Amino acid sequence: MGTASARDVVHAFNELGFTALDPKWNGERPRAISERVREYVRLIALGRPPVGWRTTDVTTWSLARLAGRLIDRLAVPRISRGTLRRILREGKVS
Template identity: 50%
Template sequence: MARQPEVFVRSLEPEEAQRLVKITRSTRDRVRLRRAGVVLASVQGRSASEIAVMFAASDGYVREVIHAFNESGFAALNPKWSGGRPATIGPAVREQICRIASCKPVELRLPFTTWSLTKLVEYLAGQRITVSTETVRQILRKAGISWQATKTAT
């Protein structure tokens, strides 16, 4: 396999170099600290493979950080956190779950008077809606729907 050409950070202004050093000394974000360290090591003339060994990273990661810094500057040091896993249940299905949970089971010709989360999940499975008990609980809670019968003192 052919050797990758060496990649280095663009030449920095003195203020930029000072800012990088300050980030490595003061930041609490580990991702930002690691990326700033990679950039500083590159400024010092170290190769991508040397930097990878220093930071226990892959050559590819080091190259990505250097390229990103060359293109975007200091914005490349910030982690790009996503919002988590995308929702797999759409709004139409959520609405249907809420509608079913709002009905009394007797109205749906079921032999019980109140829903439990387990019974609701089983009924939904019969309607070809496959969801976990926890997902149903979260959907109902967000919609402000209680599946439990309210008890009153007499």
């Protein structure tokens, strides 16, 4: 999103008064990974690694392996282990 022009600010001020000048920033960036994909990640993490995902010798996920497979399967374009850890923690998946 671009910044508001001076004309936009003046019009908003004329309509709303000083409340138009209050910042509407909530302090967070918008999430790059949707809630639907987050839920998918949690479901995958709860189960054993699927046979077709080249993980036949593994019975549990590591963060690095899970991140790599999610990227390989095009569930996400990229994901860090820290983000993956937060997603799992938010869903109470250990």
